[in-house]
Amino acid sequence: MTKPTPPDPRRTLTLRDVSEASGVSEMTVSRVLRNRGDVSETTRERVLQAARRLGYVPNKIAGALASQRVNLVGVIIPSMSNMVFPEVMMGISETLEDTGLQPVVGITNYLPEREESVLYEMLSWRPSGVIIAGLEHTEAARAMLETAGIPIVEIMDIDGDPVDSAVGISHRRAGLQMAEAIIAAGYRRIGFLGTKMPDDHRARKRLEGFREGLGRAGITLADEEYYAGGSALQKGREMTEAILTRTPDLDFLYYSNDMIGAGGLLWCLAQGIDVPGRLGLAGFNGVELLDGLPRRLATMDACRREIGIHAAEIIAGKRPSGVIGGERIELFPTLQPGDTIRKA
Amino acid sequence: MTKPTPPDPRRTLTLRDVSEASGVSEMTVSRVLRNRGDVSETTRERVLQAARRLGYVPNKIAGALASQRVNLVGVIIPSMSNMVFPEVMMGISETLEDTGLQPVVGITNYLPEREESVLYEMLSWRPSGVIIAGLEHTEAARAMLETAGIPIVEIMDIDGDPVDSAVGISHRRAGLQMAEAIIAAGYRRIGFLGTKMPDDHRARKRLEGFREGLGRAGITLADEEYYAGGSALQKGREMTEAILTRTPDLDFLYYSNDMIGAGGLLWCLAQGIDVPGRLGLAGFNGVELLDGLPRRLATMDACRREIGIHAAEIIAGKRPSGVIGGERIELFPTLQPGDTIRKA
DNA sequence: GACAATCCTGATAGCGCTAACATTAGCAGG
DNA sequence: CCTGCTAATGTTAGCGCTATCAGGATTGTC
Numbered sequence: 001m002t003k004p005t006p007p008d009p010r011r012t013l014t015l016r017d018v019s020e021a022s023g024v025s026e027m028t029v030s031r032v033l034r035n036r037g038d039v040s041e042t043t044r045e046r047v048l049q050a051a052r053r054l055g056y057v058p059n060k061i062a063g064a065l066a067s068q069r070v071n072l073v074g075v076i077i078p079s080m081s082n083m084v085f086p087e088v089m090m091g092i093s094e095t096l097e098d099t100g101l102q103p104v105v106g107i108t109n110y111l112p113e114r115e116e117s118v119l120y121e122m123l124s125w126r127p128s129g130v131i132i133a134g135l136e137h138t139e140a141a142r143a144m145l146e147t148a149g150i151p152i153v154e155i156m157d158i159d160g161d162p163v164d165s166a167v168g169i170s171h172r173r174a175g176l177q178m179a180e181a182i183i184a185a186g187y188r189r190i191g192f193l194g195t196k197m198p199d200d201h202r203a204r205k206r207l208e209g210f211r212e213g214l215g216r217a218g219i220t221l222a223d224e225e226y227y228a229g230g231s232a233l234q235k236g237r238e239m240t241e242a243i244l245t246r247t248p249d250l251d252f253l254y255y256s257n258d259m260i261g262a263g264g265l266l267w268c269l270a271q272g273i274d275v276p277g278r279l280g281l282a283g284f285n286g287v288e289l290l291d292g293l294p295r296r297l298a299t300m301d302a303c304r305r306e307i308g309i310h311a312a313e314i315i316a317g318k319r320p321s322g323v324i325g326g327e328r329i330e331l332f333p334t335l336q337p338g339d340t341i342r343k344a
Numbered sequence: 345m346t347k348p349t350p351p352d353p354r355r356t357l358t359l360r361d362v363s364e365a366s367g368v369s370e371m372t373v374s375r376v377l378r379n380r381g382d383v384s385e386t387t388r389e390r391v392l393q394a395a396r397r398l399g400y401v402p403n404k405i406a407g408a409l410a411s412q413r414v415n416l417v418g419v420i421i422p423s424m425s426n427m428v429f430p431e432v433m434m435g436i437s438e439t440l441e442d443t444g445l446q447p448v449v450g451i452t453n454y455l456p457e458r459e460e461s462v463l464y465e466m467l468s469w470r471p472s473g474v475i476i477a478g479l480e481h482t483e484a485a486r487a488m489l490e491t492a493g494i495p496i497v498e499i500m501d502i503d504g505d506p507v508d509s510a511v512g513i514s515h516r517r518a519g520l521q522m523a524e525a526i527i528a529a530g531y532r533r534i535g536f537l538g539t540k541m542p543d544d545h546r547a548r549k550r551l552e553g554f555r556e557g558l559g560r561a562g563i564t565l566a567d568e569e570y571y572a573g574g575s576a577l578q579k580g581r582e583m584t585e586a587i588l589t590r591t592p593d594l595d596f597l598y599y600s601n602d603m604i605g606a607g608g609l610l611w612c613l614a615q616g617i618d619v620p621g622r623l624g625l626a627g628f629n630g631v632e633l634l635d636g637l638p639r640r641l642a643t644m645d646a647c648r649r650e651i652g653i654h655a656a657e658i659i660a661g662k663r664p665s666g667v668i669g670g671e672r673i674e675l676f677p678t679l680q681p682g683d684t685i686r687k688a
Numbered sequence: 689g690a691c692a693a694t695c696c697t698g699a700t701a702g703c704g705c706t707a708a709c710a711t712t713a714g715c716a717g718g
Numbered sequence: 719c720c721t722g723c724t725a726a727t728g729t730t731a732g733c734g735c736t737a738t739c740a741g742g743a744t745t746g747t748c
Contacts, residue, residue, distance in 0.1 A: 024697075027698060028697060037696085038696060059468065060735090067737075086424050120401060233637070235636070292580060292610065372726085381727095382726060383726070387726085404705095406706085408733090
């Protein structure tokens, strides 16, 4: 007869180990570790001590399978590199903090197929909810979202038709409002500088709205310039130089984000261009990062943190409304005129 | 007699559903979906079609439990807001891409207890490996890392004693080198500007190394200034003004990161201070974000992307060395003198 | 003292999948 | 037509936990 269980120190611990070490059933250990059900103070203490001594770390995989409950929330965003999504994340984390839910992030790089595969991967872990940027998805992705049977919140944008809930701003309106403000300030020869990103639908909608705003005043864009990749600040300089060289009589430049706008602003200041007198500038996003620039760029904040907060509230089921799903929350960005638009 | 299984459309699908829909056993379906084992082309096609038609998404929780294999790699970092960790993440993602492994990020905000709980949470999902920033952890965290039985890579820093593998630079040496360069350029009255962060051990080590470098030349720091929170660019301006007001004869400012350094640089330029003649400046990190500034700040890049790449290679077991664990990879940052240090 | 109520603990049966082995089909060679 | 193989598929037994229900103590009530 051999020893029944040669105690292998390398094997990872299970409930059984803690149960044996503390002389109670696995079930009781489980109860103690999850603070569920009544357990006497004595056994609770004994179990906790054993668990600590052994260095037991519960296996959530097994737990999730058995309980059909997963404390994870999938968050799918296009990028992490431009401060806008990190801020959304902060709103989400902060709100989820006291709910026991934990965000898990996936990055798509603005690629629809990548979004689809990231979503598939996430859903295969059966999260309690999904927060996903944008309203445009592949057909398959949309189908997955619809049949997942969990709360879905599409964020950032509300110009479209959400699968379930949506929290965001109208980028069309944001563009339109900016156009109105620019025209009201008396600018007429207007250029646009943006990214080459067919799948950045929000940037596209802002430009559409912007064009419409100009159109209402009988104006069309005088010139456009696009970039891809590289340091945004640097690109902003280069593009600004390029567009002003090509079309010197421009009196306003609308940038699709604050970072290239800041690059443009620095370039203009270095050239001694009179901003906002001779040339006005505006960006989009209101990134705090840039607060220390010599002059404040006109911009429009995208309510990033609030979006994160509301989205997380919906997932966590702590909306005041008590509504269960299909919410649609529109936030309204405010124009921050800064120092780069003439006072009307 | 009633229908055996009233087909509930709301229930989430399992292998059994696909198996019934395609007329083969669950095992065969499993094999098809994982591309494992021999399956005839005909059944493979039939199964895939059924899975697609039903919109089946496998349950990785069950899969992981059964196979004792999880394709997740935990990545624990202090912050996402200052571009340094996003770049590390890119290196990691890129390297993990073709390995089937998937990074899952946890943020600690430089709080040791938070690091401990994030680690505990992560380990409870039994990842295939953990990449964690820094060499300093709570006692409990270190114990968990040691007994987890998976590859651990501590990144960013190598001035210390790793649990398993480590990839990083010597921040002590980085600070020391910068001190040497500054002294060689003839600066003597040197100020330091940094963050109030007792748990940012890397910043601390840089400062220690910097002090030592100065000390070797018989110099001590002439003044110091610290901040917490807020827009780094903005804080850089404010702190620079403050320190120069207090100690006007400083001829060099060493910033603990590029962002506050950039703020300082912009402020100095606006004040018309002769940089680098009258006053030299240097930061740390080499953030590409700032490439478009009017003048390039002297800095030292921290090899962020490379660190991510190497760490991921270790986890994925694709190091050329073939070594299995306990690797120690030191990278060497290069000084980028930029335009804010006098040529010696 | 019988009975119910309350508290605490344990036994049992899965959760949805995969490892490992068992079985069957298909086919070449004698 | 049987043996001996390989290729394709199926069967069985868990993975480590938790939901659920079933007790055994202990207490209180009439």
